[in-house]
Amino acid sequence: MIERTLVLIKPDGVQRGLTGEIIKRFENVGLKIVGMKMTWINEIFAEKHYSDIKARRGEKVFNALMELITMGPVVALVLEGVDAVEIVRKICGTTEPRVAPPGTIRGDYAHVSFHYSDEVNQAVRNVVHASGTKEEAKNEIALWFIPEELHNYPSVHDIHILHHKAEYIKAMRGKIN
Amino acid sequence: MKNLIIVKPSALAKKVLGLIIQRIEEKNAIIVSIKTSLFDIHSIEKKLIEEQEEKNKKELINAKKIPCVLIIIQGSDAINFGQNLKKEFNDYIHVSLNEETAKYEINRFFEKNEIFENEKNDGNYFLKKIDRKEILSKSIKEITREFNK
Numbered sequence: 001m002i003e004r005t006l007v008l009i010k011p012d013g014v015q016r017g018l019t020g021e022i023i024k025r026f027e028n029v030g031l032k033i034v035g036m037k038m039t040w041i042n043e044i045f046a047e048k049h050y051s052d053i054k055a056r057r058g059e060k061v062f063n064a065l066m067e068l069i070t071m072g073p074v075v076a077l078v079l080e081g082v083d084a085v086e087i088v089r090k091i092c093g094t095t096e097p098r099v100a101p102p103g104t105i106r107g108d109y110a111h112v113s114f115h116y117s118d119e120v121n122q123a124v125r126n127v128v129h130a131s132g133t134k135e136e137a138k139n140e141i142a143l144w145f146i147p148e149e150l151h152n153y154p155s156v157h158d159i160h161i162l163h164h165k166a167e168y169i170k171a172m173r174g175k176i177n
Numbered sequence: 178m179k180n181l182i183i184v185k186p187s188a189l190a191k192k193v194l195g196l197i198i199q200r201i202e203e204k205n206a207i208i209v210s211i212k213t214s215l216f217d218i219h220s221i222e223k224k225l226i227e228e229q230e231e232k233n234k235k236e237l238i239n240a241k242k243i244p245c246v247l248i249i250i251q252g253s254d255a256i257n258f259g260q261n262l263k264k265e266f267n268d269y270i271h272v273s274l275n276e277e278t279a280k281y282e283i284n285r286f287f288e289k290n291e292i293f294e295n296e297k298n299d300g301n302y303f304l305k306k307i308d309r310k311e312i313l314s315k316s317i318k319e320i321t322r323e324f325n326k
Contacts, residue, residue: 020196
């Protein structure tokens with residue numbers, strides 16, 4: 001039930017200074033950041049990340065996405081929470097910013113359509129990437145992070161949102177102070 | 178000019194990391210590196226001061242490890258900005274005191290290829306091209322091991 005999922009703040013989001021705002025939104029719902037880093041990936045790595053895109057969406061989309069993801073540093077996050085994959089998709093909004101509802105990250109910070117992006121031949125600048133399924137999340141986390149980079153820690157949200165037992169929190173607190 | 182900000186676990190637990198990053202982004206500073214590392218921030222703060230004084234780099238910290246987020250900011254006024262940020266978030270963050278300590282602490286925790294240089298130092302995202310092959314080949318394990326020596 002408690003899942004982990006991968007979120008990337010793409011170069012357009014990082015360069016527009018949206019990193020803090022996006023992290024805030026995930027924190028607000030009580031998701032826990034268990035891993036975080038800034039990295040600048042190369043083409044080989046990007047190809048691994050978008051390995052299924054070529055078959056699913058065609059070569060043109062693939063090339064555009066490759067260009068976008070390698071154009072600057074990205075911020076990679078691993079978030080943990082109940083049904084995290086689905087919740088994160090909900091907070092991000094639909095892939096196409098044009099139809100993403102207000103209140104979602106893409107609805108609030110992007111507006112372009114697929115049609116426009118196709119016309120100018122660039123990837124849809126939709127600020128974030130989020131794992132689509134549990135399976136994808138597992139693979140993507142393994143690709144972007146090594147186990148040593150993922151950490152668990154107690155937070156007050158554990159009691160009030162996840163209903164962890166008080167003893168657990170007590171035990172974890174001992175590890176911090 | 179660069180400055181190191183260490184976000185302590187209390188900030189992660191209280192969920193104010195986003196707010197801290199947002200403050201940085203609002204000002205004339207950009208984030209050139211972020212990573213999460215495990216160490217004991219309380220002893221590390223003491224140790225860093227001692228090291229600065231004694232320049233004794235042999236004995237490193239190996240106490241209780243807790244996750245901290247390390248952020249390097251760059252901007253023409255990064256040191257002053259860091260001090261103001263410290264006033265606002267006080268117990269949630271550690272910030273380097275001056276340019277010299279900032280340099281020392283950044284070298285201590287980061288490798289060159291983890292930092293995305295901003296050539297113009299003007300708070301805009303014009304980053305120097307770096308060899309990205311190196312970033313991927315480097316493993317955090319190595320750093321951790323080095324750290325625990």
